[in-house]
Amino acid sequence: MPDRLRSLDVARGIAALAVVFWHWQHFFMDVNPLGHDNNLAAFNAASQPLYSWFSGFYDHGYRAVMFFFVLSGFVFFWLYSDSISQRRCSLQKFAVLRFARLYPLHLVTLLIVALLQWYCREHWESDFAYSFNDGYHFGLHLIGISYWGFESGYSYNAPTWSVSLELGLYAIFFLVAYLGHTTWRKTLGIAAIALLLERLHLGGRWAEPVGAFFLGGLTYYGSMQYLKRRTNRSDAVLYVATLLVWVGFSITGKFVFRTPVFPLTILTLIVTEIRFSKLFQPLAWIGDITYSTYLLHFPLQLVFVITAIELGFDSGIFYHPASLLIYLAILIPGSWLTFHYFERPLQTWLRGALMSKPISRPAERPTAPLADVSAT
Template identity: 45%
Template sequence: MTASPPSAARLYTLDTLRGLAALCVVFWHWQHFFYVADDPSAFVAAQQPFFATFKGLYGHGGLAVQLFFSISGFVFFWLFARKISERSITANRFALDRFSRLYPLHIVTFVVVAALQVIYGSMHSSSFVYQANDAYHAILNVFLAPAWGFEKGWSFNAPIWSVSVEVLLYATFFLICLTGRFLLPLAVLMCALGAYLYPDYYKQGSGLLCFYVGGLTYISLQWLERHAGPGRSTALVSAACAAAWVYQLGFSDNVNTYFVMCVGFPLLIAALAGIGRYWPNLLRSGAVLGDISYASYLIHFPLQIVFALTADKLGFARAVFYQGWVMLLFFAVLIVLSMLSHRFLERPAQRFLRAREARPLP
């Protein structure tokens, strides 16, 4: 079984990383504004806003989703593995905590996207980017199952696919934690299964691989800290992280996704976790990005539809989205909406749902 969890109640370094990763996805999805139906070919990638500065994010920002998986694996092994193995948290409690965290915003954004796609479809010959917006895929989305292998295409608020995969990951995680001392070999087995499935089944494959690589990263960091001490282990991991990313960014012509997912991301998470434990208040002000990461991830696509509809209504060609000021405006609106969502939707919904579970039966 894993060692005792870190003493810090919260790792602001990882919160900040998660928040930045969510915003990275927006760069990757900026191309949506130039789609004709589901065809992304009618745009000039190099003309996107601030392209020279954010070229890597435009080209590979989608890998931030795999970073989400790895952060989730690290955090879940840290916060829940021992509690589940010791039966101090029940399956019902675990499921309710996840449901109350994920479902309220998901269902709201699903309904909003469904309505916006009706409006968009009435003005165009297709939906905005994602085309499988039918009753069958609506049912999959309602049950948070649009990425379980039953889907026939991308649908509704399609970025929810990663959350859909995480639901499956949470179930496997809970079950293998119940085995106690078999957690480590089973986590390795899950990594192997994910590597086998990826890239042919890249949604489920990358989810399994990266989530359990994140969990093994936590276990490895704990082992290293026990044997080398927190300070020395943080220095060692940070040096290894720097070397890995210097190699990938400076000496490799192509992005090796396996290297990034299995080496680069785990070392980055371990380094930031070690640093966060050594300096607990580091990046505390950046924790707000972590707080709004889920909202910014789920809200950015419906907001894109709103911006596209507004541009059409005002008579602007889609080339307006090559302008830097439009991107800055989009990010400003996205962050404000995400903060409002976190404060007035997500947190109240969590409190309400969790309080109902705590009430005694009549």
């Protein structure tokens, strides 16, 4: 296994952009001070900008969230399962690593969204997209449990609901790893039970994420075994199988295809990177900006809404391709700058300040998950 899997970095970056496209419909929701076509009953999805190019993202971008959970499981089993079970990674170290990576940008974007939603209410008596923007829900976001079941609905920087769930997944994972050595059998059992509960519509909002996370752990164990035994013929079979599952998933969306599609995709990307080691290097920056892209895209939408109203436009302007291109031209470079000049320096400083012993950089070499990112 390579020290860093740039192919997975790229994949999670593209998945984050899929969520960005899926959320373009925010501009046409009922809770919207823009007026005009601000009702999803009148919303024309096929008229969204450059729809013929990005229809898959516009129509199915929400599915990327499950990919994030599966990828997170893969990465955390890879990075932490043995070190936690062998007591080489304490709860303090694990918590500090996660806090330093996730919380600073989460806090800043929460404050930005709170300010911008207040502006919308003060000037147009309407929030944008999400309406439960009160002190109680602010508190839930502040402590990272905005989607644990205590909320009345989506609020503030609502796409961070997946980050909220992922924090819970981290806690479950740490407990499972700490209580005993993780094995593929234990991981399979947890994933199977969680996914069964999801199929039976039991387990609430937690069943599918837990199942996806531990399915990612099972993907890690399966990948390690496959890589020990792989041949050119088996790689060819893997590519064909992954393609067929993706076709079945795209056509039907059925559980029988939905379950293996992301594990097979992860393994296929790893094999591809091993075969073509430099293929993904020029695109690795896409993975770097995943978390900032995910957390910044809704605040930027608020800025666009306020600007559009001040300039006298209604929501129809967001059907125009220029609006999307300008939005992406701000979001992507802005995310890159945020990662390099805010996220990374502050992460390094916090880890040094909060840990009794310095944390070596190599511990973070492999790809980090979205909730080093997450999403709706």
